Amino acid sequence: MKKILIAFLVIFYVTIGFVNVEAITDENRVYKMDSYSVVTCFNDEFRTIVTETHYTKYTYDLKDGSVHTTPAFIPNKLSAAYQVSPKTVFGSDTRVQITDTTQYPYSYIGRIEAHWDDDGDGIIDFFSHGTGFMEGPDVLTTAGHVVYNPDWGGFPVNIIYYPAINGWGTQPFGTAGWSEITLSQTYVNNQSSDHDWAIIVLSSNVGANTGWFGKGWSTGSLNGKNIFVTGYPGDKPAWTMWEGDGKITSTYTYRLRHDVDTFSGQSGAPMYDSNHIVWGIHTTGGFLLIKNTGRRIDETLYNYLQEKYEEGMNRYY
Numbered sequence: 001m002k003k004i005l006i007a008f009l010v011i012f013y014v015t016i017g018f019v020n021v022e023a024i025t026d027e028n029r030v031y032k033m034d035s036y037s038v039v040t041c042f043n044d045e046f047r048t049i050v051t052e053t054h055y056t057k058y059t060y061d062l063k064d065g066s067v068h069t070t071p072a073f074i075p076n077k078l079s080a081a082y083q084v085s086p087k088t089v090f091g092s093d094t095r096v097q098i099t100d101t102t103q104y105p106y107s108y109i110g111r112i113e114a115h116w117d118d119d120g121d122g123i124i125d126f127f128s129h130g131t132g133f134m135e136g137p138d139v140l141t142t143a144g145h146v147v148y149n150p151d152w153g154g155f156p157v158n159i160i161y162y163p164a165i166n167g168w169g170t171q172p173f174g175t176a177g178w179s180e181i182t183l184s185q186t187y188v189n190n191q192s193s194d195h196d197w198a199i200i201v202l203s204s205n206v207g208a209n210t211g212w213f214g215k216g217w218s219t220g221s222l223n224g225k226n227i228f229v230t231g232y233p234g235d236k237p238a239w240t241m242w243e244g245d246g247k248i249t250s251t252y253t254y255r256l257r258h259d260v261d262t263f264s265g266q267s268g269a270p271m272y273d274s275n276h277i278v279w280g281i282h283t284t285g286g287f288l289l290i291k292n293t294g295r296r297i298d299e300t301l302y303n304y305l306q307e308k309y310e311e312g313m314n315r316y317y
Helices: 001-024 185-190 299-316
Strands: 029-042 049-061 069-072 108-116 126-134 140-144 158-163 178-184 197-202 214-218 228-231 242-250 253-258 270-272 277-284 291-295
Touching: 029 185, 029 299, 069 299, 108 140, 108 228, 140 277, 140 299, 158 178, 158 197, 178 185, 197 299, 214 299, 228 277, 253 277
Parallel strands: 214 277
Antiparallel strands: 029 049, 029 178, 069 214, 108 126, 108 158, 126 140, 140 197, 178 197, 228 242, 228 270, 242 253, 253 291, 270 277, 277 291
């Protein structure tokens, strides 16, 4: 009986050993099927609004802090811009004006003008402005609240994009219209700051002339990463581009806090590094000890941006 018990225990522990080896081999690799719903408004005769649920299988390493990026695109005719070194000052205004917006990466950024009909009578009642940045041939990324407000009729009746505009009289890449606007259904439902992002498909291949940013997401913390936030703040001369720099101070599931100086009008501005990789979308100003925040580019948003990028590439190349 004793020999039988010993044999049983040996077989048991050997079996457990094999199970553990298999578990250790697989424990860093996680497969998950995510679903997320988006709402798209098409700029057609009927202003068609469609809700779609996407199911995508993502695979990523949980423990290695791996980073996933796509590179920026630089048209041959564009030259590089000088960038100031990132600083950690927050409180005093460290922003600088970009006087030549035709240099990259500033050519990737522009001002968005939204036209609103808040009472539905077919007459434009007012305009609003925000910042956007290119992520593909015709893919413009911004904050959700720049292009959606339930109190103003939901989606705007029109959008005009001014890539790299430098004062009203200097529009180096002209203007562009739009074909569709896509937002998270969660943002449409409750304007959650965790889902404050929007993707606009423009009506032309703007990126062929301006170029576009790369994008990145990481399984680990982004705390301490040096970043720039560049856009069109409302406290500076109208239609002028300004750049601030600093660091990411806190990393959350959907949000990134940062200490870069910003102002209203810079909603939708890219939070990018010296390699011109965007890690987040600036959305919210801070106050007192609360830092400014942006929507983190997580795996889901990264993959959806990549889908839109590939669609644009298929349209034009």
